[in-house]
Amino acid sequence: MERGNVLVIGNSGVGKSTLINAVLGEERAETGYGTSGTTDRLTIYESDKIPFRIIDTVGFEPSVFKEMRAINAVKKWSQESAEETDGDKKISVIWFCVDGTSRKLFPETIRSLSRATAMWESVPVIVVITKSYSVPERSENVEMVHNAFARQKRYTKNLRKVIPVVASTYTLNESAYAPPDGIDELIEATNELLPEGVKAGEHDVAVFRLNRKRALAQGIIGVATASAVVVGAVPIPLADSLVLSPIEIAEINALAQLYEINKDEQSKQFFNSIIEAGAISTVAKAAISALKAIPGIDLAASVINAIVAGSFVSAIGEGTLYAFEQVYLGKKSITDVDWVRKVIKSEFAASFLKNVKEIAAKTSDSTDSGALAKAITEMFEKTAADGASKPKKFSLFGKKK
Ligand SMILES: Nc1nc2c(ncn2[C@@H]2O[C@H](COP(=O)(O)OP(=O)(O)OP(=O)(O)O)[C@@H](O)[C@H]2O)c(=O)[nH]1
Ligand SMILES: [Mg+2]
Numbered sequence: 001m002e003r004g005n006v007l008v009i010g011n012s013g014v015g016k017s018t019l020i021n022a023v024l025g026e027e028r029a030e031t032g033y034g035t036s037g038t039t040d041r042l043t044i045y046e047s048d049k050i051p052f053r054i055i056d057t058v059g060f061e062p063s064v065f066k067e068m069r070a071i072n073a074v075k076k077w078s079q080e081s082a083e084e085t086d087g088d089k090k091i092s093v094i095w096f097c098v099d100g101t102s103r104k105l106f107p108e109t110i111r112s113l114s115r116a117t118a119m120w121e122s123v124p125v126i127v128v129i130t131k132s133y134s135v136p137e138r139s140e141n142v143e144m145v146h147n148a149f150a151r152q153k154r155y156t157k158n159l160r161k162v163i164p165v166v167a168s169t170y171t172l173n174e175s176a177y178a179p180p181d182g183i184d185e186l187i188e189a190t191n192e193l194l195p196e197g198v199k200a201g202e203h204d205v206a207v208f209r210l211n212r213k214r215a216l217a218q219g220i221i222g223v224a225t226a227s228a229v230v231v232g233a234v235p236i237p238l239a240d241s242l243v244l245s246p247i248e249i250a251e252i253n254a255l256a257q258l259y260e261i262n263k264d265e266q267s268k269q270f271f272n273s274i275i276e277a278g279a280i281s282t283v284a285k286a287a288i289s290a291l292k293a294i295p296g297i298d299l300a301a302s303v304i305n306a307i308v309a310g311s312f313v314s315a316i317g318e319g320t321l322y323a324f325e326q327v328y329l330g331k332k333s334i335t336d337v338d339w340v341r342k343v344i345k346s347e348f349a350a351s352f353l354k355n356v357k358e359i360a361a362k363t364s365d366s367t368d369s370g371a372l373a374k375a376i377t378e379m380f381e382k383t384a385a386d387g388a389s390k391p392k393k394f395s396l397f398g399k400k401k
Helices: 016-024 064-083 107-116 137-150 183-233 245-258 265-277 280-293 301-328 337-347 350-362 369-386
Strands: 005-010 043-045 053-056 091-099 125-130 159-164
Touching: 005 016, 005 107, 016 053, 016 091, 016 125, 016 183, 064 107, 064 183, 091 107, 091 183, 107 137, 125 137, 125 183, 137 159, 159 183, 183 245, 183 301, 183 369, 245 265, 245 301, 265 301, 265 337, 280 301, 280 350, 301 337, 301 350, 301 369, 350 369
Parallel strands: 005 053, 005 091, 091 125, 125 159
Antiparallel strands: 043 053
């Protein structure tokens, strides 16, 4: 099993680095006091004594600029770690540190946590109440944390434990001090959460990668649509599918590469059935005459052709994106030629004509092809997302609204 990584976050000065040293059993992370944050970059610590790595982070500071910087540092690190193929930097458990002497927990603090760790949507969270020197105040603090989190829906389900700790001895005077406490409990609770946490981290990385592929795929479709708009706008009879097919082929190839689909005999058949299923002539003719027949819409023939051509390439792109994603996820195979044909055909069902009409209604005769392509791509992306089978944002747990 993977070792697992614990991400330690919280406001500056709450004692993240001090806590890490206590858990490691040696002074490794720099700690400090003063007028600015101590830890200035994300650092991974490991030790033979504990079965997980610990990542120290830059604390959130009470300045909008510095706070954003700290949040972005965690986000950036997370996204980069998700890109790594050998990736052993996936987060498995989050220790969210709050200061036990402060007696307040503001929603803004939890919001910062939420923003910094947005990528780790299903990773379990332990709230560590640092500097819990006063024993009687501990239960109140635990209750305060639960209350604050109860109001933040997204985190309620991830919050697994609230543990007050004293990381290092706190001295009042020669005879009064608060000894270290809670560290063993924290290590134990973390160990218990690790198996589940490792899976959660893997899940979140998979979701991140899929969403990123989605975004890149949308870019590919946008470029192909823009080319189609330009081609469509020149007065060649659009019914000739040969005009668009090079654009469609380039689009499909680029999407195939993105979804790691090899080019071989089998995939060739799959690609061909996409293009055949979207064969342009009849639907295009129907769309063109439908547009010409709408009262009140008086667009030049070239604009109508551009809309129809762009819409074709957009619809093919959205259908292909969906099909390749299913193959990438292992839910469908590249040999399911009949299935992919159905997927593409459904892109040209009722909603196609409706979309084309809607775009035409919004379009003026000014031929800004870039703006037109953008409007088309957005429209088809939206209908693809609204379609039953295509969640807008990917989640392996199911659809998201
Ligand atoms: N005695 C005692 N001091 C603590 C404890 N936790 C934190 N401190 C003190 O609080 C101050 C800040 O602690 P750090 O560990 O540097 O805080 P941090 O959260 O890492 O701060 P940044 O790196 O700026 O984000 C230091 O002076 C620590 O000695 C504790 O459990 N006991
Ligand atoms: Mg620190």
